[in-house]
Amino acid sequence: MKRLLPALGLFGYVCASPPAVADIAQLLLPQLQPTTLSEREQLAELRWFATAAQPYRGVTVRVVSERIATHAYEANVLAPLFARLTGIRVIHEITGEDDVVNKLNAQQDTGLHLYDGYISDSDLIGAHFRGGQVLALSDYMAADGAAVTLPTLQLDDFIGLPFSTGPDGKLYQLPDQQFANLYWFRHDWFARPELQQAFKGIYGYALGVPQNWSAYEDIAEFFTEHVKKIDGQPVYGHMDYGAHDPSLGWRLSDAWLGMAGVGDVGLPNGLPVDDWGIRVDGCRPVGASMARGGALDSPAAVYALSRYIDWLKRFAPPEAINLTFTKSGPVASQGQIAQQIFWYTAFTADYTQPDVAVVDSRRRPLWRVAPSPHGSYWQTGMKSGYQDAGAWTFLRDTPPERLNAAWLYAQFLVSRSVSLNKTLHGLTPIRRSDIFSQAMTQQAPYLGGLVEFYRSQAVHAWTPTGTNVPDYTEMANLWWKTAHPAIAGRISPQQAMRNLARAMDRHLAVLERLPGSCAPRLNPETSAQAWLAQPGAPKPALKHEKPQGVTLSYEDAIRAWQ
Amino acid sequence: MRGSKYGLTALLLLSVLLSSTALRAELTVLAWEREPLSYQDHNRQAQGLAVDILKLLMEQAGEPYRLRFVPLNRAIRAVKLKPETCVLLLERRQEREAQFSWVGPLLVSRISLYSAADNPLSFASLEVAKEFTVLSHMGSGVGDYLQGMGFTVDYSNHNGLNADKLARQRAPLWATSEISARVLSQRAGIKAPHEVLPFMTVMEAMACHVGSDRLRQERLQTTLLALYRTGQIQALYARYGVSLD
Numbered sequence: 001m002k003r004l005l006p007a008l009g010l011f012g013y014v015c016a017s018p019p020a021v022a023d024i025a026q027l028l029l030p031q032l033q034p035t036t037l038s039e040r041e042q043l044a045e046l047r048w049f050a051t052a053a054q055p056y057r058g059v060t061v062r063v064v065s066e067r068i069a070t071h072a073y074e075a076n077v078l079a080p081l082f083a084r085l086t087g088i089r090v091i092h093e094i095t096g097e098d099d100v101v102n103k104l105n106a107q108q109d110t111g112l113h114l115y116d117g118y119i120s121d122s123d124l125i126g127a128h129f130r131g132g133q134v135l136a137l138s139d140y141m142a143a144d145g146a147a148v149t150l151p152t153l154q155l156d157d158f159i160g161l162p163f164s165t166g167p168d169g170k171l172y173q174l175p176d177q178q179f180a181n182l183y184w185f186r187h188d189w190f191a192r193p194e195l196q197q198a199f200k201g202i203y204g205y206a207l208g209v210p211q212n213w214s215a216y217e218d219i220a221e222f223f224t225e226h227v228k229k230i231d232g233q234p235v236y237g238h239m240d241y242g243a244h245d246p247s248l249g250w251r252l253s254d255a256w257l258g259m260a261g262v263g264d265v266g267l268p269n270g271l272p273v274d275d276w277g278i279r280v281d282g283c284r285p286v287g288a289s290m291a292r293g294g295a296l297d298s299p300a301a302v303y304a305l306s307r308y309i310d311w312l313k314r315f316a317p318p319e320a321i322n323l324t325f326t327k328s329g330p331v332a333s334q335g336q337i338a339q340q341i342f343w344y345t346a347f348t349a350d351y352t353q354p355d356v357a358v359v360d361s362r363r364r365p366l367w368r369v370a371p372s373p374h375g376s377y378w379q380t381g382m383k384s385g386y387q388d389a390g391a392w393t394f395l396r397d398t399p400p401e402r403l404n405a406a407w408l409y410a411q412f413l414v415s416r417s418v419s420l421n422k423t424l425h426g427l428t429p430i431r432r433s434d435i436f437s438q439a440m441t442q443q444a445p446y447l448g449g450l451v452e453f454y455r456s457q458a459v460h461a462w463t464p465t466g467t468n469v470p471d472y473t474e475m476a477n478l479w480w481k482t483a484h485p486a487i488a489g490r491i492s493p494q495q496a497m498r499n500l501a502r503a504m505d506r507h508l509a510v511l512e513r514l515p516g517s518c519a520p521r522l523n524p525e526t527s528a529q530a531w532l533a534q535p536g537a538p539k540p541a542l543k544h545e546k547p548q549g550v551t552l553s554y555e556d557a558i559r560a561w562q
Numbered sequence: 563m564r565g566s567k568y569g570l571t572a573l574l575l576l577s578v579l580l581s582s583t584a585l586r587a588e589l590t591v592l593a594w595e596r597e598p599l600s601y602q603d604h605n606r607q608a609q610g611l612a613v614d615i616l617k618l619l620m621e622q623a624g625e626p627y628r629l630r631f632v633p634l635n636r637a638i639r640a641v642k643l644k645p646e647t648c649v650l651l652l653e654r655r656q657e658r659e660a661q662f663s664w665v666g667p668l669l670v671s672r673i674s675l676y677s678a679a680d681n682p683l684s685f686a687s688l689e690v691a692k693e694f695t696v697l698s699h700m701g702s703g704v705g706d707y708l709q710g711m712g713f714t715v716d717y718s719n720h721n722g723l724n725a726d727k728l729a730r731q732r733a734p735l736w737a738t739s740e741i742s743a744r745v746l747s748q749r750a751g752i753k754a755p756h757e758v759l760p761f762m763t764v765m766e767a768m769a770c771h772v773g774s775d776r777l778r779q780e781r782l783q784t785t786l787l788a789l790y791r792t793g794q795i796q797a798l799y800a801r802y803g804v805s806l807d
Contacts, residue, residue, distance in 0.1 A: 062763070076689035083686070091760050095707075098656035098766075106667050110790035114670065114763060114805055244660040324657065481661070483714060 027547050028081055032199040032421050034492035035434045045152050045417045049408060051087055052148050056405040057087030063121035063406060066097040066390065067326075068425025069349040070177040074413055078422065078485040082412045088405045096326070097121070098246045104161075107395060108133050111466045116406035118393045119176050122129045123465035124472045128173070128393070129166030130514050135394040135403075138171040148404045150411045157416070158452070160389035162268070162466045167283045168520065173391030176414055177346075180453065180462045181255050181386040183209065184332060184343035184370040187360070187448075187554060189223075189230060196299050202226065208551030210373040213260075213307060215386065215549030216341055220315035223338040237547070239340045247325030249479030252308065253465065254386040255342040260304035261377030262295050264536045269466030270382060273537035275302055277501070278468045278508075283518035285511075288504035290538045292526035297494075297501035297528075298538035300377035303545055304492040305486060307375070311341075321487070332367075333358050340387075341372060344350050348450050365448040370557045371458065376545045387462035389430065429454055449558065456561035470511050470520055478503045495546035564677035574628050575791070587780070588759065589627040591616065591768070592637035594701070597722055598745040598802070599669065600650060602631055611741065611802045612651050612669050616768070617797060619668070623785040636703040639771075643775050651766035663774045665782045666767020670806060671739040673762040678728050678754035688761050695733040697724040704737050706763060711792040725750040739764075741804050 017472060021239050028046060045421075065071040075092035083089050086353075095103075102122055107114045108131070109557075128134040130185035141149045155171075164173035189195060190207055199207035203218045210216040223237030242248060253276060257263075262277050263270030272281045276286050277296030288294035295301060308451065312321055317336070319329060329347055332340050335357030351365065358366045372385050392410040394403060394404060412418060420434045427450060430433050435454045453459060469475055482503055486496035508520040532540045571665055593600040599612040608629050620627050631649070632640070635675045637649045641662065652658065673690060677683040688711065695714045698705030701723040709715045716733050718724050725746040736743070736755060747754050770779065770797045791796045800803065 062760075064763070076687045080686035093762055095762075096656045098659065099654075102654065103763070106670075109787050110667065112670060112790060112796075114806065246656055445594050464748065484660075487649075 002172075006424060007378055009246060013081040014210055015271045027344040028085060030548065031077070031081060034424070034437070034439045035417055035420050036431075036437050041152075042417045043264060045415055047151060048084075048152070049412055050440055051416075052150075053086030053088055053405070053408050056408070058089075059093065059401060060093045061402055061406040061409060062093070062114075062529045063117040063119065063409065064093040064115050065176075066100050066426070067094050068346050068390075068426065070346075070422065070428045071119065071390075072442055073422060074176075077354055078418060079409070079414055086408065088347050088409065090409050099532045102395065104395075105473055111397070113397075113399070116402040117396070117410060118172070119390045120393045122160065122173055122175070122391050123410070123469070123476075124391045124393075125164055125172060126465070126469040126475065127164060127469045127471050129168055129170065129467065130470050130516060131302065132515065133395055133397070135396045135398070136166075136170040136172055137174055137392075137394070138169075139357070140394075140407075144233050145404065148408055150415060152416065153411060153414075154416065154431075154433075157433050157437070158275065158414075159385075159429060159432055159459065160287070160391070161386075165393045169465055171387075173393045174410060174414065175389035175391045176410070177344035177426060178387065178389040178430050179344050180459075181342050181344055181372070181430050182453065183341060183372040183451075184367055184369050185339040186337070186366060187368040188360075188366040188520070189235075189338055190554075198226065199221075202402050204547060205549060206551055206553075208553050209557035210339075211550040211552055211557075212373050212547065213375045214546045215551045216339070216373045217307075217311065218549045219339055219551075220311055220387055224315040225336075228488060230328060233336055235336050235338055236315060236317050237310050237508065239327060239328065239337045240312045240316050240320055240323040240342075241323040241328035242309075242312050242484075242489075243324045243327075244480070244484045245324040246477065248484060248487075249476045249481075250325060251342065252305070252479050252483055254388075255372070255478060256304045256308050256384055257296075257301055259342075259372055259378060260300050260375035261379060261539070262298060262300040262304060262306070262384060262537065263380055263382065265381035267381075267383060267461060268463035268535070269468065274466050274468045275383060276465070276469055276504075277537070278504070279523070279537075280468045281521075281523075284468065285470055285520040286506055286523045288508065289498075289501035290531050291525045292505060293531050293538075294501060294504075295538035296504055297497045297533075299374070299541035300537070300539050301497045301501075302397040302494045303377065304375065305483060305497055309487055309493060314465055336380065345369065345450055345453075346428055349425070350441065352427075352446055352448070360455065363446055367448050368554055369449040369453060370554060373561055376542055376547060377539055383463045384458060384461035386464065388427075388464040397486070423456075433553045452558055453561060458561040466517075470518075471507065475504060475507055477506065503561045525541070576733065587646050588753055589620075589625060590644070591627050591629045591740070592632050592640060592647065592651050593629055594634040594637055595631060595720060597749070598741055601629075603660050610800060611765075612766075613626040613797050614801075615652055615668055617792060618789060618798065619665075619782065619786055622789060624781050625782065641769060641771050643771075646768035646775070647769045648768045648774075650768055653764055654769075655703060658769070661772060661778075662769035662770075663772050663779050664767045664769060665779060665786060666763040668768050668786065669766045671741070671764045671766070672760055672806065673737060673739055673764055674760040676728065676736045676738065676743050676755035676756040677734055678731065681734060682756040683758050685759050688759065691735065691759065695737050697733045697736040698738075699724065699806055702737075703726045704764060707762065708737060718777045722749065723750055724745050724756070728755055729753075740803055744803070 039206045079090040079092045160175035160178045196207045220237035258275030263275045266272045273295050279293040288296040333356045334352045423429045482500040485491045486493045511520045584720040600610040641647045699718045705715045
């Protein structure tokens, strides 16, 4: 990377004419290896970009994305390459995820032209297809954007397209990077005979990959309260975060409630009640509280928040309760955490660096990922975890020239000419062809199970926030604001979930004014007991929320993905 | 905030009905010296783009307010302690989100790296610029951002000193907005610096005590968005020679 960039600086951004084929081969091809294309195909694709961009040479576009390794690589390496190839200058800003969302909202709310393109999580799809301000890419590609749409884009090669497609069948966002939320554990510690023996002696079953929350809790307790130190270092059986911060809401809405089993059976998010506890009628959200048929204040939701708080306080490092998503992210890589119930694969690149404490001298990770354990209310047929795509999102009022130029840049970053090379740097795969490539096979032993996950059928059971959430930005804010008082001990988890459900209902009521046939329309308030008596969510309280713990060997746990 | 999309007119009407200046406590707004955005002239009169935007907002919302200048850290401390107090302006960052009640964006700035006029550097990306020291100022989120990325940042007490420091080659780069680069260089009597690399857009907001009157905050937010929609804030930007394109 450092060798290339000063050279690019000398060449400058803009050429007077499209680079010749020989120039592309000489300057770009070596930087874009490996690829799943033949050299001839790659050259042809790059030539297409140079030609299609001719009307936009000299144009500057501004895009923004969150701060992860994939986007840093795009901003620092790929954007200058694209500028060299096309003459389009790209200002690719990197900032916090919350800031990306705030800026997207600000542009929609104020009408200011802030950016030409956003890489924003597909969690917002419920707002995008209802709001009318986000460009439907499928319409654009077929009409105004046809001349600048890559003929070899191969949409059917993208694994995350369902995440960014609305119930109207239109594609609103194009995946740029994708990540999943998996169980993470120290494979080397779990394999130690003395620890295996001690665990079995205390809990009566084998130390292994937990299949349910009971086993996870036992393992957390084992490491934090019984093992306490490994090789002279304090160790902890659990890692999470709990600061009063927007990222607290993501943790709860992404993972805890869904895996507790708050919603109904059915993919991607559960029908008619989803993993946010929102009931839907057709495509209309009709309520979050049990009194309106939702499950956000149901026993399963209270169970989820209670376990989250209890484990955070009992088993995680003392500082965890004051950390945010960003600050807690690297903690497990520092070598003191035995397992983490929800771990984002977007951290894979950071956790496989040769200098981190969880990689051995042969550059192989000491950790593995596996399917996350299920809570007591979870049933077969429900989503098995959270997965999301950071996806290209364009607003309809973007000036056409800038939109076309930004669309070219977006496609360059996800084109088959670029995507495998980018995937190997950022480890956030988006294309089936990359996942099944020889290069990924070679990398698999160094990635702790990431490749095995993406090559499995199970990948379809990991899903993002669904289309039932009609205003992710504002509704996500309700999570951290209402849950934190329970973490601080000021109110009970039950009260917090009741407050959250009511706040969600109030916001859904405000959104009833949205245009279209998928706007929320709240059910009348009735008796929560009447809804609890019906099959499915909301589900009545279980007599025993902690059944016997169940574990599997890593090999058997991974077999479940096949 | 989302009300602008789903019923701006209705909310605006509501806000007008609810606004009765005689009944409401005066809001204290604490600004910090930050020419050309907010500063006091020789007659101790408040000046600057942010001051003008605030004035327009408060007039339109019918909100009584008192503007005082204090150092940034004191302003932040005061807002955390005293209800009905706000800071003008603060960058709205995730780690600050829970600490304040926000009205914004009050100011959107494009930030670039600048080099001295007689030292026109050129970089293809921020990564390449990392080996050079960058000038910033105390309280700047941009300086913190660059430091977090691995840059060496030289913080001045206030941004006004950086134009001169750049010209004297105390550091080869200065991270600031276009309006600040232009106006502060002019004040220092040196040539306008050379824009090397635009790299960031910063949204700043009025950060108020977290327990501020919710209805007032909503009214201010709704009024602010209406001012954007009608182009009145963009007109103020233009008066200061600022364009977001």
